[in-house]
Amino acid sequence: MFLFVAVSTVHAQASQECAMKYNLFKQKAITKKYAEAKPDLEYLIANCPKLSVNIYKYGAKVAEKSQDPDLAKRIYETRLVNFPDKGAAKAHSDYATYLINNKLASDAEVFAILQKAYTISPKEMSVKNIFRYFKAVTEQNKDSNPQLVFDTYDDVIESVQEKLDDYNVKIAKLQAKEEAGTIDAKEKKLLNAYTINSTSLGKVEGGLDAMISEIATCERLIPIYSRDFEANKTDGVWLKRAVSRMYNKGCQSDPLFEKLAVAYADVTQSADAFNFVAGIMDRNGDSSGAASMRKKAFDLETDPLKKARLKLREAQGSSGSRARALANEALRYNPNMGKAYLFIASLYAKSANSCGTDEFEKRMVYVAALNKAQKAARVDPGCGAGRYISNYKRNIPSKKLIFQKGLASGSSHKIGCWIGETVRIP
Missing domain, CATH: 1.25.40.10 (Tetratricopeptide repeat domain)
Known part of the structure; x- marks a missing residue:
């Protein structure tokens, strides 16, 4: 009994010490007293590594400002051990940026870290690192495995689009409050942050398009998709990406586009697929059938953002x-x-x-x-x-x-x- 009480008391004291050190550390880090924050940071990493992920978020800045690459590495590695599911992709991306800025790693080492970030969540990577990673993938695979380049592109764009849609909704709500004169100071800061982040992410698609313009042409896409169709004709994701890429690159006049779109519709029975088929019916002279198919697609879709995209595609x-x-x-x-x-x-x-x-x-x-x-x-x-x-x-x-x-x-x-x-x- 005495031993249990003694151990409990020690744990309580340790917990109190951790909380006190953490509060001191956080205050110093926020006020940019990085040299003073460093001893508290060292203590927290050694004795309270699971207390808060903020130890590592603020700690990364302390290590950077202290010009201490060993500490930066320890923060990065200890964070991933103790908080593997909290912002891991961003942690990888940020550490890669730190290594690049300080010339502390080879291109191959940086790529390996960015690969980890990309695997977890491309949308949490910085825009520069998305470009850096995609450029490396493109250079390594554009001749030997262009499909991998396309898949990487699609993964990034789909992930980024989700984030942009989220910002779009948040910005709309805050702008409505701004116009009504009911927005508060905190919300103004959020609106500014969402605007900056959305603007930055908005550069991704155009930047990636420019990188793969050499290989994402009808002349190259058609042989690749013709070759791979049989193996992927029941894969809804592959069909969606193939149809979308051929559409975006203006390859609709080739018979393969119709073959892909019809298969996409058969496999997924989705609003997106039916809308592509409607476009084909229009080009084939069946305007009545096209109108009916578009209505079917539009009625099937329930997400207002996706409904808007269907209407815009029709407009185009x-x-x-x-x-x-x-x-x-x-x-x-x-x-x-x-x-x-x-x-x-x-x-x-x-x-x-x-x-x-x-x-x-x-x-x-x-x-x-x-x-x-x-x-x-x-x-x-x-x-x-x-x-x-x-x-x-x-x-x-x-x-x-x-x-x-x-x-x-x-x-x-x-x-x-x-x-x-x-x-x-x-």
Whole structure:
């Protein structure tokens, strides 16, 4: 009995000491007193390694600022032992960044760590490390195993899209509060953080596309998918990715696309698959069947974000006012769908020469396009609106042109033809 009480007392004292050291350490780390925090950190790692994952989150910064690579390694390894399920992918990615920045590891060693992060959760990796990892995979496999490159691309994009969708919903709610004037200081910080993170993640798809543009062409995709179809004709994931990639790369005219899409629909019976089949029916002249198939796909889908994507895909197969109407339908299901605004912007830009009688009127069409692109950037920071905005800004009327027309900046201008929008002269 005496021994039990003594042991319990020792444990209680140790627990109190851990809590005290932890609070001291955390306060010093937060206030950037890294040198003072280091002894407390050493104590916590040695005596209280399971107390809190924050020991390692703050500890990584202490090790970095102390320029102590041995401590950084110990923090990284001890964290994974004691908290293997709490942010492990980010821990791997962050440690890889630390090694790179301090030139402490070879490319092969860094790749091995990034491989661990990717295996757990690509969306928790930093954008730079996603690019770094994917570039290595592409260089190693583009000739010998391009399918592995495509699979890696799809894993990353699907994972990142989930994260972007999550940010999209959160940003929409906070922006509504901001517009209503009911947002508090904490929520403003969250909105800013979500906007920054979404913008950063939004660069992934375009960056990865650029890396595999050499191998993701119809000329290369068609032989690969033709070769592998028989072995994968009942694999819904493989079929979805193959159909999506051929669609995105403009390979729909090849008979293989129809073969893949029909198999995808047969295997998955999904809204996404039926929508692809509807597009094929349209191209084959069966507009009535296509409309029926699209309705089937749309009614089957219950997720409003996915409903919006189906409408946008339909819009992308149309033109002019019909395409805009479909894109606006997409926005009814997801008002923060930046890609729908960008699509409308691109429709306007393509019509610039036909929607004006002189240079001024034609350039004013780009003002309407710019407005849509800027709206896209505001509501959906991860949609990649930046390059559209830059392009449209280069094409709006100059101050000199506005002066020559005898018009005033800020006055309204009605754009003609099918666009029919009133915009402000810049």
